[in-house]
Amino acid sequence: MIKIRKSADRGRADHGWLRSHHTFSFGSYFDIAHQGHGNLLVINDDTIAPSKGFGTHGHRDMEIISYVLEGELAHKDSMGNGTAESANAGVVRPGDVQRMSAGTGVQHSEFNNLADRNTHFLQIWIKPKLTGIRPGYEQKHFTAEQKRGRLVLVASATGADGSVGMNADAAIEAGLFDGAESYSKTLDTARQTYVHLARGELTVNGLPLSGGDGALLDGEAELTLSGGRDAEVLVFDITRD
Template sequence: MFDMIRAGDRGVANHGWLSSRHTFSFGHYYDPRRIGFSDLRVINDDRVAPGQGFGRHPHNDMEIFSYVLEGALEHQDSMGTGSVIRPGDVQIMSAGTGVTHSEFNHSQDEPVHFLQIWIVPAVAGAEPRYQQRHFAPEEKRGRLRLILSPDGRDGSLEIRQDARVYAGLFDGAERAVLELPADRHAYVHVARGAVELNGDRLAEGDGVRVRGGGRLEFANGADAEVLVFDLRPHELPQMT
């Protein structure tokens, strides 16, 4: 079963230096119908002004990953990690027992556009860790490239949950298919551009909740970048 969340129906936050769109309830935006989906808790579509960002703040027991679409994002954390994340990079911070971090626009001249995504972990109180890897465009062109998985297979980064995340780039005649078992849910997010999912046209910011598995076919993209979350078959995030 497909259930669409259109881009225009997302929560909105505008703080001057930050323009954000919330797929699920976050901050001052609350919708009881959208508290998350399976273990996926947050998809924030953030645009940060030059030289601005999120000051140091704490997290615990959350898998947090950033996916940069344009510009460069500068990361610092209490584990001693410092990095700059650019398009094609995937960064995941497993907060575990607790970590503080900051995320700033690395540029003084250009905005940065990125997705911040939270997934509830399978276990609480794990040791914090940080991972980052670059996935070149050709790895995602016309296919769904595994970027996060529980076991780090095929060069993906490891996530502490029974979840798999794929990234794909689609334009013109390029197409790809993902077959999901009947005992899985999925969430599809169009990060930019437009694409057809099983014949339905999706635009930038649109999302689809998929229940009960099935065939996901992506086609007829127009400069599209897509994330697909293969998730456990329950409705709302829960720690087990």
């Protein structure tokens, strides 16, 4: 079974400095039919105006992934990340994957680090495997060459293959596809797969997607990505419930 979630059907919010598209229910947007899948709870497609952003606010017991598509996202938190003395500069750029484990509680802010253009990024929330853990932060860069014509593991429960490690029974892969590039992989039918096309055009198991579209694969034994046109895609391996 494959269910398509069209970009135009997502929730929308326009705050002037922030334009958001919500794949799943979030904030003032509620859709009983779209409240996440398994332990994947949030995919927010956010565009932040120059020098604007989210002031300091708190999270608890959530795995939060930021994936920047364009621009720069400046992050600062109560763990010390984003400060001059920190090893983690806290600026997330295209190709970077940032993971923040909120655990027992963390305060942070996120701002467009650029004064002359928008920052476009995906904010992803995944239900943690364990609650009440010590908050944590990790950030790694994945090159376009690593993602070209294939999927590369960027986040996982164990930090395998150089991915960021998450406190979650989940994995995220990212890929870039264009022209004749094609990629297939076997899926675990006991789990679910969610494909989010961040931009471009791509065919998923023969079904065409455009930027912002998503596809839930449940009970499918294989995933095949092909027919890309400037496509950037994230693929989530998630629990069934």
